Amino acid sequence: MTAESASSAAAPAPTDFIRDIVAQHVAEKRYPKIVTRFPPEPNGYLHIGHAKSIFLNFGIALEQGGVCNLRFDDTNPAKEDVAYVESITADIRWLIAGWADHCLGFKPKGAHPSAQTVNGKPDLYLGPAPANDAAEAFYASDYFDALHAYAIELIKRGKAYVCDLSPKETEEYRGAPDQPGKDSPFRNRTISDNLDLFTRMTAGEFPDGARSLRAKIDMTSPNMWLRDPLLYRIRHIPHYHAGDKWCVYPLYDYAHCLSDYIEGISHSLCSLEFVPHRALYDWVLEALDLPRALPRQYEFAKLLPSYTLLSKRNIIRLVNEKVVNGWDDPRLPTIAGLRRRGITASALRKFVIGVGVTTYNSLIDIAVFEHAVREELNTTAARRLAVLRPLKLILTNIAPDETVACTATNNPQDEQPTTRPVALTREVFIETDDFAEVPPPKYFRLKPGGEVRLKYACIIKCDEIVKDASGAIIEIRCTAQLDTRSGQPNADKKVKGTIHWVSATQSVAAEVRLYDRLFTVPEPGNEEDFMKVLNPHSLEILTARLEPSLAGASAGECFQFERTGYFTVDAKDSTAGKPGFNRTISLKDTWTK
RNA sequence: UGCUCGAUGGUGUAAUGGUAGCACAAACGACUCUGACUCGUUUUGUCUAGGUUCGAGUCCUAGUCGGGCAGCCA
Numbered sequence: 001m002t003a004e005s006a007s008s009a010a011a012p013a014p015t016d017f018i019r020d021i022v023a024q025h026v027a028e029k030r031y032p033k034i035v036t037r038f039p040p041e042p043n044g045y046l047h048i049g050h051a052k053s054i055f056l057n058f059g060i061a062l063e064q065g066g067v068c069n070l071r072f073d074d075t076n077p078a079k080e081d082v083a084y085v086e087s088i089t090a091d092i093r094w095l096i097a098g099w100a101d102h103c104l105g106f107k108p109k110g111a112h113p114s115a116q117t118v119n120g121k122p123d124l125y126l127g128p129a130p131a132n133d134a135a136e137a138f139y140a141s142d143y144f145d146a147l148h149a150y151a152i153e154l155i156k157r158g159k160a161y162v163c164d165l166s167p168k169e170t171e172e173y174r175g176a177p178d179q180p181g182k183d184s185p186f187r188n189r190t191i192s193d194n195l196d197l198f199t200r201m202t203a204g205e206f207p208d209g210a211r212s213l214r215a216k217i218d219m220t221s222p223n224m225w226l227r228d229p230l231l232y233r234i235r236h237i238p239h240y241h242a243g244d245k246w247c248v249y250p251l252y253d254y255a256h257c258l259s260d261y262i263e264g265i266s267h268s269l270c271s272l273e274f275v276p277h278r279a280l281y282d283w284v285l286e287a288l289d290l291p292r293a294l295p296r297q298y299e300f301a302k303l304l305p306s307y308t309l310l311s312k313r314n315i316i317r318l319v320n321e322k323v324v325n326g327w328d329d330p331r332l333p334t335i336a337g338l339r340r341r342g343i344t345a346s347a348l349r350k351f352v353i354g355v356g357v358t359t360y361n362s363l364i365d366i367a368v369f370e371h372a373v374r375e376e377l378n379t380t381a382a383r384r385l386a387v388l389r390p391l392k393l394i395l396t397n398i399a400p401d402e403t404v405a406c407t408a409t410n411n412p413q414d415e416q417p418t419t420r421p422v423a424l425t426r427e428v429f430i431e432t433d434d435f436a437e438v439p440p441p442k443y444f445r446l447k448p449g450g451e452v453r454l455k456y457a458c459i460i461k462c463d464e465i466v467k468d469a470s471g472a473i474i475e476i477r478c479t480a481q482l483d484t485r486s487g488q489p490n491a492d493k494k495v496k497g498t499i500h501w502v503s504a505t506q507s508v509a510a511e512v513r514l515y516d517r518l519f520t521v522p523e524p525g526n527e528e529d530f531m532k533v534l535n536p537h538s539l540e541i542l543t544a545r546l547e548p549s550l551a552g553a554s555a556g557e558c559f560q561f562e563r564t565g566y567f568t569v570d571a572k573d574s575t576a577g578k579p580g581f582n583r584t585i586s587l588k589d590t591w592t593k
Numbered sequence: 594u595g596c597u598c599g600a601u602g603g604u605g606u607a608a609u610g611g612u613a614g615c616a617c618a619a620a621c622g623a624c625u626c627u628g629a630c631u632c633g634u635u636u637u638g639u640c641u642a643g644g645u646u647c648g649a650g651u652c653c654u655a656g657u658c659g660g661g662c663a664g665c666c667a
Contacts, residue, residue: 015607041667076666167665176663178595212665222596224663233665252667275598276662299598301660306604354616356606358599361660365604368617378630413630444628453626486626498626563627591628 013063016357018298022060022267031266031293034066035105035128038092039073039140039256042084042240044312046091048333048348048369052303055352057269058096061103067128069105069263071138075255077239085241087327089137091335095345105263106135113146113262118291124149125292126262140259141242147250147258148202150288151213151231155194159287160231161187162197163214170212173219174227180220181227187216201234204247208234215254217283225280229253257281260295268297272359275299300357306366306522308333309530323534324518328572330582331518331538341515342558342568342584347376363523373585377558377566382410385422385455385500386546386561388512390429392475392504395460397482398426403506407486408456422547424457424480427504429545431564434499435476437465444497446476453498455562459484500562508551511580512544512567544581553579563587 022034036057040046046054061068070092074080096104105128113124124146129135154160163186165173175181189197201211213232221227231254238244257280260268268281278297285294302310309315310333318324318332328336338348351372355364385408398404404424409417430446439447446452451461457480464477483490518538524530553559555571565586573580 020609039667043667073667079666170665171663174663176595177597179663180595181663209665222662224596227663230665235665249665251665256667272598273661274667276596301599354605358606360599360605362605365617368605371617374629383627409626412627442628455626457626459626484626491626495626497628500627560627560629563629565629587627587629589628 014059014353014356016300017359018056018267018269018300018357019060019063021298022064025266026064031264033264034061034064034267035069035263035265036061036066036267036269037069037071037105037138037260037263037265039071039259040088041073041076041079042081042088043076043079044084044316045327046088046335047310047315048305048308048335048338049303049310051095051335051348052352052355052357053269053271054092054095055349056300056357058100058103059353060267061105062100066266067103067105068100069107069128069138069265071140071259071263072241073252073256073259074139074141074239074241075250075252077235077237077242077249080240082240085137087336091339094339095335095348097345099346099349101131104131105129105138106131107138109134109136112142121289121291123291124262125264127264138259138263139241140255141239143255143259143262144242144246144250146262147255148248150258151198151250151254152195153288154215154231154284155198155213156191157287158191158216160213160215161189161194162201162211163187163228164211167209170230174224175219177222177224183219184214184228187228198232201232202246202248204236206234208236210234213248215280215283215287217280223276223279225253225276226283229280253277253280254284257284257295257297261285261290261292264292265295266293268295270297270299271302272299272361299359301359301361303352303355303364304362305333305364305369307517307519307524308366309519309524311525314525314530318518321531323531330513330515330570340568340570340572340582342377342566342582343373344376344380344558347373350376366517370585374566374588377560377584379411379413381558381560381566383408383412383562384547384550384559385502386512386544386550386559386564386567387429387431387500387502387507388514388542388544388561388564389432390502390545391432391435391473393428393430393435393460393501394475394477395424395426395428395480396463396477397479398424400426402426404457404480404482404485406457420549422456423503423506424454425503425505428454428501429504429507430454430476430499430501434497435462435473437473445499446478446497451481451495453484453495454480454501455498457485457501458482458488459493459495500564502545502547504545506548507545508548509543510546510550510578511573512542512583513570513573513580514540514542514583516540551577551579555579558584560587 057068113126212230214228217226232248236247330341407419408422434445459481460478466475521533558568566584567581569579570582
C-alpha cells in the first residue's frame with residue numbers, strides 16, 4: 001500500500017448533501033450503477049474551480065464503486081479545439097492519479113451509441129469502458145446522430161417546432177423575467193411541415209440563424225428557460241471532432257441531458273447557475289418517454305478562492321496582455337499552472353474536500369489552500385540548504401583549503417530520518433536578511449558581536465563587517481566555534497538563532513523564481529479593473545546559491561529550502577544539469593519585521 | 594417591480610427538533626540546530642421580528658440582505 005492510499009484510507013469519507021442523495025439512491029437501488037460525469041467544453045484550460053467538480057464526481061464514483069465519465073461537451077463548433085481535449089485529459093489524469101484512476105470512465109475508441117430495446121422500447125446507449133489504450137473520452141459530438149433522431153421524435157410528438165424568427169426577434173418574443181413572452185408565429189406548424197423543414201435545415205438549405213428548432217413548452221413561464229428554448233441552431237462550420245457532416249448543432253440544454261441519459265449517468269452534478277435549467281433538463285428527458293432510469297441534475301456552489309481570478313475570460317486577458325507567461329504560468333489558478341508551481345494533486349484534493357459542498361456562494365480564504373499545501377509538503381519534501389540572496393561570510397579560523405565535514409538531516413518529519421554530508425568551508429554565503437548591522441528588537445539572527453548557529457554546522461561569532469567605498473556591506477568576518485558541532489564537546493551550547501548557509505566554493509548558482517499572489521485584494525473580480533490591483537511582486541527572479549546536490553535535481557522534484565519555503569524543479573524553465581526552481585509556497589512566517 | 598435559490602465566529606463548514614463543534618485565520622505561551630513543524634491557551638457566531646414546541650440554528654409566517662435568471666455560449 002502506498003503512502004497515498006494509506007492516508008486516503010485513513011481520512012474520513014466526506015459527507016455533503018449530494019453524497020446523502022446518492023447514498024439514498026444506492027439504498028433504494030434506483031440505478032444499476034452510480035455513474036457521474038465531468039463534462040468540460042474543450043475551449044480552455046482547467047482551473048482549480050474545475051478541480052472541485054472533478055474531486056466531487058470522481059469521489060462519489062470511488063465511494064460508490066461507480067465510474068465518472070470524462071465527456072467533452074462539444075456542441076459549439078465555433079469555440080472548440082483538440083488542443084484543449086489534450087490538455088484537459090492530461091490535467092484530469094494528473095488530478096486523479098494514484099487515487100481514482102480506476103474510476104475514470106472512457107469508451108471504446110470510436111464507439112457511438114448503439115440501439116437496444118429496453119422494456120419493449122427502443123433505446124440508445126453507450127456505456128463506459130476501462131480507461132486503457134483502446135479507449136478514449138466520451139464526446140457529446142459522438143451523439144449528434146442520436147440527438148438528431150431524438151429531435152425528430154420530439155417533432156413527431158408535437159413537442160418541438162421549426163421557428164423562422166431571427167435571433168433578434170426570438171429575443172423580443174421571449175419577454176423578460178418579469179414579463180411573459182409571446183408565442184412565435186411559427187409555433188403551430190404541422191408535424192409534417194416541421195419534419196420537412198428540420199430535414200432541410202439539416203441538409204444545409206438555410207443560412208446560419210435563418211431558422212431554429214425549438215421546444216414547444218410555455219412562452220409565459222416565469223422560468224425563462226422554459227419559454228420555447230432553442231434545441232438546434234444552424235452553423236455552417238465543420239466540427240473539430242465530428243468533421244463536416246453537420247450544419248445544425250444542438251444547444252447545451254438539449255444535448256446535455258440526453259448525453260447523460262445515453263451514457264447511463266445517474267447523477268449529473270453542475271454549478272448553481274444551472275438551477276433554472278433543471279426544469280428544462282427534466283422536460284426534455286420526460287418528453288421522450290425513455291425506458292431507462294433518468295439521470296437527475298443536482299447543483300452545488302462553485303469554488304472561489306480569494307486573491308485570484310477564475311473565469312476563463314479573465315484568465316485569457318491575463319495571458320493575452322502578458323501579465324503572465326501563458327496558461328500554465330505558476331501564478332495562475334489553472335491546473336497546469338498549479339502543477340508547475342509544485343502543488344500536488346493530493347494537496348489540492350485535501351483542500352477541496354475540506355471546503356465542502358454546499359449551495360452557498362462563498363469566498364474561500366486562499367490561506368486555507370496554502371495551509372493544505374504546506375501541510376503536505378512538510379511531510380514529503382526533502383530539506384536542502386539554499387541561500388536566495390547571498391551575503392559572503394568569512395570564517396577566519398578555517399584555512400582556505402580546509403573542508404569541515406558536517407551532516408544534515410534530509411527530513412526531520414520522517415520516522416527514520418536519513419542524512420547527507422554538507423561541507424563547511426572558510427567562505428560561505430548566508431542570507432542577506434540574516435545579518436543586521438542595526439538589529440531590530442528581538443532579532444535572533446547575526447549582528448555585530450553576536451553569535452548564531454550555522455544549521456548542521458557550528459556556532460559562529462561576528463567579529464567584523466567589511467564595507468565597500470559606498471558603505472554597502474560586502475562581507476562579514478566571523479570566528480567558527482568548531483567544538484559546537486554535533487558530536488563535539490560543546491555541541492549543546494544554545495544560541496537564540498540558527499541560520500542556513502552554503503559553502504561559497506562548494507555550491508552552485510541557480511535561477512530561483514519566487515512566486516506570490518497575483519493580486520493585492522481578496523476579490524479582484526469585484527474591481528472595476530482587476531489590472532489595477534495586480535501584485536507587482538508576484539514574480540521575483542533571483543540567482544541563488546544551492547547545495548551542490550541540487551544541481552542534479554529533476555523536474556517535478558519538491559524540496560524545502562530550509563527556513564525559506566518549498567520549491568520545485570520547473571519542467572519548462574530548466575535545462576539538463578541546470579535546474580530552475582519555482583517557489584511553491586513560502587514557509588509560514590510569524591516573524592514579520 | 595416577476596420567478597428562484599440562499600443566509601451559523603474574520604473565512605469556510607458541521608449539528609437532519611435535544612450540550613452550537615471542526616478547520617483556516619488572529620492573539621498569547623511552550624518547545625525548537627528551520628522565528629518552520631508540533632503542543633497548549635484565548636478571542637469571535639446561528640440576519641431580524643413574530644409563531645409552533647417542554648425544547649428551534651433546524652419547523653411555520655413576514656421582513657431584511659445577498660446570489661442567479663431575458664446567448665442561436667456552456
